[in-house]
Amino acid sequence: GIQERLSVVNADSLDDMLAINxxxxxxxxxxxxxxIDAAQAIGRPVLSCVKKHLQVLGKLKRVSQNPASNPRLALLKRCPALTARELDVCERLCRGWTYDGIALDLGLSVPSVKTYRARAFDRLGIHFRNELFSIVVGIDRSA
Incomplete structure (x- = not known):
C-alpha cells in the first residue's frame, strides 16, 4: 500500500487549488x-507548467463549470445530514481516490474509511459508487 505522500500545492484561493502528489x-x-528538498526546489516551476498546460487545453474552465468539480455541494444538497467525515470520504471517492489514498490523506484506517463510506451511502440511499457519481453530476434518478 501507500506508505507516504508528498504534495506540492499552489492555492491561489480556496476555489483555485492545484496539487501534484x-x-x-x-x-x-x-x-x-x-x-523532499528536490521536490521543494522544482515544485513551483512544475506547478506553473502544469497550470499553463491546463489553461492551454482549456480544461480549467470546463472543470470549474462541471458540477462534479464540487461534489461536496451536490452531496450536501441531496443529504444535509451527512457528517463532515462522510463528505470527506465521498468527495475523494468521486475524485477517483482509492481507500488507501483516502485513509492516508485523512489520517484514518482503511476500515474506518469503508465505515464512513457505508454510513454515507446509507444516508444517501445508494449502494454503489456509480450512484454516488450520478448524484454529483446531477443525474440522480433516485431522489
Whole structure:
C-alpha cells in the first residue's frame, strides 16, 4: 500500500487549488530528505507548467463549470445530514481516490474509511459508487 505522500500545492484561493502528489509505496520506503528538498526546489516551476498546460487545453474552465468539480455541494444538497467525515470520504471517492489514498490523506484506517463510506451511502440511499457519481453530476434518478 501507500506508505507516504508528498504534495506540492499552489492555492491561489480556496476555489483555485492545484496539487501534484508524489507517492511512496511499501516497497520503495519513505522519502529521503534530499528528495523532499528536490521536490521543494522544482515544485513551483512544475506547478506553473502544469497550470499553463491546463489553461492551454482549456480544461480549467470546463472543470470549474462541471458540477462534479464540487461534489461536496451536490452531496450536501441531496443529504444535509451527512457528517463532515462522510463528505470527506465521498468527495475523494468521486475524485477517483482509492481507500488507501483516502485513509492516508485523512489520517484514518482503511476500515474506518469503508465505515464512513457505508454510513454515507446509507444516508444517501445508494449502494454503489456509480450512484454516488450520478448524484454529483446531477443525474440522480433516485431522489
Amino acid at each position: 508524489l507517492y511512496r509505496f511499501d516497497d520503495t520506503g519513505r522519502f529521503r530528505d534530499h528528495e
